[in-house]
Amino acid sequence: MKLYSAFFYPHAKQYLLLTGSIALLAASASTAATTVTLVATIREQPVLAPASWTVFSIKDKEQKSPIATLPRHSGTVNLPNGFYCAKVQMQHKSGEAEFWVESGVDKVVSIPLD
Numbered sequence: 001m002k003l004y005s006a007f008f009y010p011h012a013k014q015y016l017l018l019t020g021s022i023a024l025l026a027a028s029a030s031t032a033a034t035t036v037t038l039v040a041t042i043r044e045q046p047v048l049a050p051a052s053w054t055v056f057s058i059k060d061k062e063q064k065s066p067i068a069t070l071p072r073h074s075g076t077v078n079l080p081n082g083f084y085c086a087k088v089q090m091q092h093k094s095g096e097a098e099f100w101v102e103s104g105v106d107k108v109v110s111i112p113l114d
Helices: none
Strands: 004-009 014-019 022-027 034-042 052-057 068-070 074-079 082-090 093-101 107-112
Touching: 034 052, 034 082, 034 093, 052 074, 068 074, 082 107, 093 107
Parallel strands: 034 107
Antiparallel strands: 004 014, 014 022, 034 074, 052 068, 052 082, 082 093
16 A cells, blocks of 8 residues: 655656645755855955856856856855856956855855955
8 A cells, every 4th residue: 555655846856745635845955055155355355346257057168158147246146056167357357266066055155356
């Protein structure tokens, strides 16, 4: 006798578990977004001048499809687990960093421009 039924909805990345008259809906762990704070620095201090950020997945080798863009010196983005590359441009200075996002672990990515 089957006591439960389980369904996975890949487009929504969610599981549905039916047990008797109770239904549980849960997102898979891989979809949990983590807050990533991006900060441009000079002399180890945040730059308080106009800058622009672009974040790409490392899988996007040609960097044609940014995952996020930010039009300021710092900001936050919510990203799922994975490897990323962040690029920052400020006037004639630029920098980039590769980083790993782990579910449930907030991260600060600091890129020096000096």
